[in-house]
Amino acid sequence: MTSLIYLIPLAIGICIVGLLAFFWTVKSGQYEDPKGDASRMLYTEDKPIVDEDDL
Template structure:
């Protein structure tokens, strides 16, 4: 039963850490234009392969 006194705060802390990381990624614009990035990697316009 005393292990719950350790596991509950640890699980809450990890949950809050994950929530903070999600909001940080939103603030850092990590999710802006994901479709444009997906199309750009498939394009041959900027092909850096040697001739």
């Protein structure tokens, strides 16, 4: 029972830190264009791992 005295404030503190981190990411614009990043990842050309000249 005495462990709840320590665990409840710890859990509340972790929640507050998580909320502050979330609000910071929203304020800094991390979620502005999620669809653009996804399509950019799929449609950009990657460099080949092995050059064709080396084969």
